[in-house]
Amino acid sequence: MYQYQSVDRALVQQRVDQFRDQLNRFNAGELGEDEFKQLRLRNGVYVQLHAPMLRVAIPYGLLSSQQLRTLAGVGSKWDRGFGHMTTRQNMQFNWIEMDNIPDVLQTLADVDMHAIQTSGNCIRNVTTDPLAGAAGDEFEDPRPWCEYIRQWANFHPEFNWLPRKFKIAVSGASKDRAAVAVHDIGLRIFHNDEGEVRFRVLVGGGLGRTPHIAQVLHESLPPEHLLSYLEATIRVYNLAGRRDNIYKARIKILVNAIGIDSFRDQVNAEWAKSRAFAPAWEPERVQQIQADFAVDLPARTGELNLAEIKNISFKGWLSQNTQPHKQAGYTVVSVSLKSPRRPAGDITSEQMQALADLADQHSQGEIRATHDQNLVLAHVPTEELENLYEALHAVDLAEANIGTLADMIICPGMDYCSLANASSIAIWDQINARFTNLDYLHDLGDIKIRVSGCMNACAHHHVADIGVLGVEKKGIEWYQLTLGGHSGDGARIGKRLGPAVAKSDVAQTVDDVLAVYLAQREQEESFVETLDRIGISAFQEKIYATAA
Amino acid sequence: MPLLRNGEIDHTVWSHHSLEGKVDTHQFVTLQDYLAQSQTWQALDGPWTVEVQPDDDLDDLPKELLTHQHLAIVFPVFTDGRGYSHARQLRHFYDYKGELIATGDVRRDQIDFMARVGIDSFECSADVDVADWNKALIELRVAS
Numbered sequence: 139m140y141q142y143q144s145v146d147r148a149l150v151q152q153r154v155d156q157f158r159d160q161l162n163r164f165n166a167g168e169l170g171e172d173e174f175k176q177l178r179l180r181n182g183v184y185v186q187l188h189a190p191m192l193r194v195a196i197p198y199g200l201l202s203s204q205q206l207r208t209l210a211g212v213g214s215k216w217d218r219g220f221g222h223m224t225t226r227q228n229m230q231f232n233w234i235e236m237d238n239i240p241d242v243l244q245t246l247a248d249v250d251m252h253a254i255q256t257s258g259n260c261i262r263n264v265t266t267d268p269l270a271g272a273a274g275d276e277f278e279d280p281r282p283w284c285e286y287i288r289q290w291a292n293f294h295p296e297f298n299w300l301p302r303k304f305k306i307a308v309s310g311a312s313k314d315r316a317a318v319a320v321h322d323i324g325l326r327i328f329h330n331d332e333g334e335v336r337f338r339v340l341v342g343g344g345l346g347r348t349p350h351i352a353q354v355l356h357e358s359l360p361p362e363h364l365l366s367y368l369e370a371t372i373r374v375y376n377l378a379g380r381r382d383n384i385y386k387a388r389i390k391i392l393v394n395a396i397g398i399d400s401f402r403d404q405v406n407a408e409w410a411k412s413r414a415f416a417p418a419w420e421p422e423r424v425q426q427i428q429a430d431f432a433v434d435l436p437a438r439t440g441e442l443n444l445a446e447i448k449n450i451s452f453k454g455w456l457s458q459n460t461q462p463h464k465q466a467g468y469t470v471v472s473v474s475l476k477s478p479r480r481p482a483g484d485i486t487s488e489q490m491q492a493l494a495d496l497a498d499q500h501s502q503g504e505i506r507a508t509h510d511q512n513l514v515l516a517h518v519p520t521e522e523l524e525n526l527y528e529a530l531h532a533v534d535l536a537e538a539n540i541g542t543l544a545d546m547i548i549c550p551g552m553d554y555c556s557l558a559n560a561s562s563i564a565i566w567d568q569i570n571a572r573f574t575n576l577d578y579l580h581d582l583g584d585i586k587i588r589v590s591g592c593m594n595a596c597a598h599h600h601v602a603d604i605g606v607l608g609v610e611k612k613g614i615e616w617y618q619l620t621l622g623g624h625s626g627d628g629a630r631i632g633k634r635l636g637p638a639v640a641k642s643d644v645a646q647t648v649d650d651v652l653a654v655y656l657a658q659r660e661q662e663e664s665f666v667e668t669l670d671r672i673g674i675s676a677f678q679e680k681i682y683a684t685a686a
Numbered sequence: 687m688p689l690l691r692n693g694e695i696d697h698t699v700w701s702h703h704s705l706e707g708k709v710d711t712h713q714f715v716t717l718q719d720y721l722a723q724s725q726t727w728q729a730l731d732g733p734w735t736v737e738v739q740p741d742d743d744l745d746d747l748p749k750e751l752l753t754h755q756h757l758a759i760v761f762p763v764f765t766d767g768r769g770y771s772h773a774r775q776l777r778h779f780y781d782y783k784g785e786l787i788a789t790g791d792v793r794r795d796q797i798d799f800m801a802r803v804g805i806d807s808f809e810c811s812a813d814v815d816v817a818d819w820n821k822a823l824i825e826l827r828v829a830s
Contacts, residue, residue: 149826156825160795169795176765177795259765293826295802296774299767376771415778 139200139504140285140430142250149293150247153254157181158240165237180260180298182228182253183239187556192231192239193256194246195263197288198270198281199227199507203494206505208249210490216242221490223475223483225547225598226305227265227507228256232554254292259300259387261291261372265307267315268508271433272516274464278327278335280310282427283364290365290417297372301379302387304372305344317509319343319352319629320601322389323371335361341371341401342393345595349631350390353398355405361424366416370409378404433502433517438467440521452527454576455538460523469520471501473513473530474537474545478570481563482548483511485535492533500526509625511547512540542579543587543652544570547598551591551608558591560608560615565589565644572645582652585665601625603665604648605632615641621651621677622669636678647681654680689787690797691807693820700735700809710734714758714789717742724748737789740768744775752780759805761790770803777804794822 142150157177164174175185182193194209201209209229213221216238217231224230234242246252256263264284271279287306291297297304309316310327318324324340337359343352359367375389393401447453461470473493475483485493493513497505500522501515508514518526530536539545546569549555551562566589573579588602592609599605605620616638623632639647654677659668669677689696703715709723711732720727720736727734728750735756738744751757757776759769769788776782788800789809797808801823810819 152826159825173764173793173795259767293799295799296770297767298799299765299770301767373771373774377768381766411779412775415774 139202140197140281140427146289147247147250150250150252150254153181153252154240154243154247157243161236161240176258178239179258180255181239181243182256183236184257185556186232186554187552188554189233190236190239191554192234192242192253193224194229194231194251194253195256196227196229196251196507197263198266198284199268200281201505201507202249203497203503203505205249205251206490206494206497208245208251210487210494212242212245213487213490219488220480220484220486222481222550223485223507223511223513225509225511225596226263227268227509228263229507230550232550257303258298259302259304260298261294261300261304261306264288264291265305265316265321265509267309267311268506268514269315269461269470269516270310270506271431272463272468272470273311273313273315274462275312276310276464277312277329278310279428279431280308280316280325280327281431282424283310283325283327283361284308285427285431286364286424287368290368296369297376300372300376301381302384302389304375304389306368314626314629315509317598317601317625317629320345320349320598320625321352323355323368324352330358337361337364339367339371342390342398343629344388344390345598345600346388347385347593347595348388348391349595349600350394351629351631352390353393355398355402362419362421363413365419366413367405367409369416370412371405373412374401374404374408435465435468435502435517438465438519438521440467440519442520442523449524451531451538452524454580455527455531455536456523458538458542458580459536459540463517467520469518469523471515471518471523471526472508472540473505473515473535474540475512475535476539476545477534477537478544478567478574479534481550481553482546482566485513489533489535492529493535496526496529510540510545512545538576539579541584542576543573543582543585543648544579545586547586547588547602549589549591549596551589555591555596557594558608559610560591560617560641562589562591562597562608564641565606565608565617568642568645569648572649582656583664585652587648598625599623600631601629602632604651606644606648609638611638617641617644617647619647619651621674622666624666633674635674636682639681650681651677687789687809688812689807690810690814690816690819693816695810695812695814695816696807697812702737717746720751721748724750735787738769738772738776740766740772742772744772744780747780752776752782754784756785756787757782758787758789761788761792761796764791764793764796770799773800773803773805794819798823798826 163169184191222230266280307316307321308325320343326338339356340352341355506514552558586602588597588599589606590597590599601623607618618638619635620632703713714737735758737758787807
């Protein structure tokens with residue numbers, strides 16, 4: 139993985155010292171609440187319902203075992219013994235005292251970690267494909283490009299006070315596993331006919347109150363122009379994006395207000411003016427970063443024949459929680475954080491410690507964070523899978539539910555968040571309690587349920603097969619369902635099923651939706667394919683007839 | 687208001703010109719008001735400065751302002767980041783070589799980023815701790 143240079147280490151240390159000083163000045167009354175809020179946000183510190191929440195960046199979703207142990211330590215020393223994975227490759231701690239945050243940041247800095255720009259109206263942690271460097275369909279490892287962008291974006295003097303937050307995602311494979319189309323800027327790396335690296339630049343995606351799928355800004359951008367083009371794009375947004383209404387301030391609103399062609403014209407005009415003074419193209423630096431990410435896996439020949447496996451639970455886990463690696467003899471393992479015994483995405487400090495050890499033993503000492511609030515061990519020798527499974531099972535990290543309905547994405551909801559209208563975690567429990575039969579889940583196949591506790595859509599419910607949105611009416615929780623959304627290739631926004639349902643009816647309604655799908659699906663049809671063929675009315679008839 | 691300039695407080699009092707007021711030295715004036723009486727401003731014997739507002743289009747700046755000794759950039763609230771883009775464009779594309787002054791809601795913890803986009807001087811209150819503001823300029827020393 140990327141090795142911090144002395145400049146990175148010095149900067150992160152200076153940032154910790156700076157924040158400690160800012161907190162001291164705030165406590166001494168020298169810094170106002172409004173200003174301190176903005177400063178702490180840019181260090182990942184929110185004030186939530188019960189306590190400050192600290193959002194730690196996991197750049198490109200990649201952690202060393204040492205870093206995971208440090209997060210475990212933070213969880214046990216300063217939180218309540220656990221951390222929470224977000225959908226954007228960050229880890230959040232929900233119970234940290236404000237006065238301890240400088241010490242936490244120092245502890246993180248000591249292992250080359252930080253919370254810089256994980257919130258606030260600036261360029262956020264750049265996210266990517268959790269299978270980067272291990273997937274067979276990859277053109278280019280996207281992580282070096284994420285790091286190249288990170289070095290430019292962190293502390294960028296011009297873009298620290300944008301109209302609103304700004305999220306960039308990069309995908310380098312034929313399959314988009316980074317949800318680039320729902321980001322402010324999405325980059326798809328590909329090879330042109332000459333085999334050269336090019337970026338397809340998408341702009342204006344995002345969910346929240348006004349969901350939009352990103353549109354193509356540039357079809358084929360050469361890498362030497364990447365930073366100058368990003369600068370021109372974000373400068374146009376910085377100057378022209380709305381600042382009068384927080385709900386209309388994202389770049390998606392600007393792009394859709396003036397149209398993608400007009401927006402592109404403005405970017406091109408700005409680019410023509412400014413590309414000469416943008417950061418210079420340094421191919422040697424990119425090559426150095428690429429060398430840091432390269433993993434040289436020893437040749438292996440181990441194979442597994444599913445038919446010969448007697449251990450039924452191991453077999454179920456293998457078929458659900460593993461994927462082929464690009465190199466023979468290796469397998470990609472998903473570590474499920476969706477045990478029905480814990481809130482989705484939570485991991486205890488003990489589990490982090492155990493997983494760090496397992497990463498050292500079986501996966502080159504590295505762990506990845508996914509957008510689905512799970513973790514991945516990317517380079518596991520196939521012959522070691524059964525041992526790994528037993529060890530993961532022993533610490534409740536081997537629930538065989540990756541990609542199933544039980545692999546739900548859940549925002550923290552009313553249990554933690556002051557914005558939420560609804561208790562997402564209670565809905566998680568309700569759905570889990572109803573769908574306990576793993577065979578049924580496997581039969582349903584790859585179905586995504588996402589539960590957001592409010593319009594801000596942190597769980598990205600718009601891009602789920604079944605989206606659940608908590609709404610409040612006269613002090614009572616109601617839940618609105620959307621069907622047929624998708625976040626990868628062919629990204630699209632789900633359609634509203636109809637009137638919101640009562641809290642107690644959510645799992646029943648999901649069950650009814652699935653019953654329609656199972657009754658109507660033809661052969662291997664996915665949920666979205668069935669929905670498109672029969673239309674949403676077939677679902678509405680069943681749901682609202684039942685309700686009546 | 688005084689200015690933090692070259693690491694020291696310049697206590698010369700600058701004021702903000704109003705249309706009814708007299709055109710005078712040591713005033714910040716909006717582009718619109720300057721254009722209404724540009725020759726009077728140009729004839730002054732002493733410093734004055736046009737203030738670029740966040741909504742201004744830099745292409746509307748007349749040429750003589752791009753060679754004027756001072757130019758100010760207004761930050762109406764510290765969270766409005768448009769002035770950072772204006773400063774950068776002025777320094778690079780418009781090749782502005784004079785003194786750039788940040789005015790408005792200028793705060794200690796923002797001046798480092800302002801300096802890094804090419805702003806030289808900062809409007810501040812008379813009682814700021816100069817050593818502390820100077821320290822703010824070098825807290826992230828290795829950021830470029």
